Amino acid sequence: MSERHDPIRLGVLLSGSGTNLQAIIDRIAAGTLDASIELVVSSRPSAYGLKRAQAAGLQTLTLSKEIYADPITADEVIATELKAHQVDYVIMAGYMRMVHAPILETFKNRVVNLHPALLPSFKGAHAIQDAYDYGVKVTGVTVHFADDSYDCGPIIAQRPVVVEEGWDVDTLEAHIHEVEHQLYPDTIQLLAEGRVHVDGRKVVIDPE
Numbered sequence: 478m479s480e481r482h483d484p485i486r487l488g489v490l491l492s493g494s495g496t497n498l499q500a501i502i503d504r505i506a507a508g509t510l511d512a513s514i515e516l517v518v519s520s521r522p523s524a525y526g527l528k529r530a531q532a533a534g535l536q537t538l539t540l541s542k543e544i545y546a547d548p549i550t551a552d553e554v555i556a557t558e559l560k561a562h563q564v565d566y567v568i569m570a571g572y573m574r575m576v577h578a579p580i581l582e583t584f585k586n587r588v589v590n591l592h593p594a595l596l597p598s599f600k601g602a603h604a605i606q607d608a609y610d611y612g613v614k615v616t617g618v619t620v621h622f623a624d625d626s627y628d629c630g631p632i633i634a635q636r637p638v639v640v641e642e643g644w645d646v647d648t649l650e651a652h653i654h655e656v657e658h659q660l661y662p663d664t665i666q667l668l669a670e671g672r673v674h675v676d677g678r679k680v681v682i683d684p685e
Contacts, residue, residue: 482511485669488564489517490555490572495526497570497591500658501665502533510662511669515562518555520545520574536562545574552579559584566668569623570661573602576623586675588623589668591661593653595619595635600628605653609646615639616649618656620664622675633673633680634664 489498498517504510517530522539530537538558545551556579559567567580569590581588594604596619601607608616617637624630636659638652667673672683 482669482671484511484513485565485665486515486563487512487566487568487665488559488562489514489530489568489570490520490576491517491524491526491570492520492573493524493526493571495524495529495570496654497657497661498526499529501568501570501662502529502535504662504666510666512665515564516558518558520572526571548574549577549579552577556580556583566665568661568665575627577625581623581625586622589633589664590621590623590628590630591657592619592621592628593650593657595637596621596628596632605650606646609640609649613640616653618653618660620660622680631675631678631680633667633682634660636660 489501491498501510501512501514505512505514514535517526517535517537519527519537519539527537527539540551540554544554560583565587567584567588569576569588576588592604594608595617599607615637617635619632620634621632622630636656638656640649667682674681674683
């Protein structure tokens, strides 16, 4: 990075192991991502991502199952907490729930999701397995803005993964995750540099 930018403030939503959270933490620590993580929200109290967050000294929030039983109420609580932490962007990092109007309207064009396939192909929670079972020769990773439809928001960045002969699905998954851990922080850095603009379904990236 040739130029430093004022860090953007992130709220990270997760449900599982938090490897993409860790990739973001590591890039911030290395000085190659101009961001700070203000709050980590987990939909599951047992998510290992919470341990990663706590090890990094980050503030965390886990809502009860009772609150999550009503998704709108849950998103109202989350949006309120994210606003209180003055978050600029909401980063979904393995968050296995849809986000709804309370978050999407509070952070319009500022909720970002990572998907382990080249959208619009292989939407949904089993994208890696679905792509593998379909027999694709190329799959990949997509970073997109979230909207009110599942895996449908404007695409910010994509990176391909060539499926080599003899790979099993676990090998493909490992390569997908490797690309995720590079592409997601790279894309968040574009946001930090103010180079990302939404024009309808299109996302325009300003040149350096």
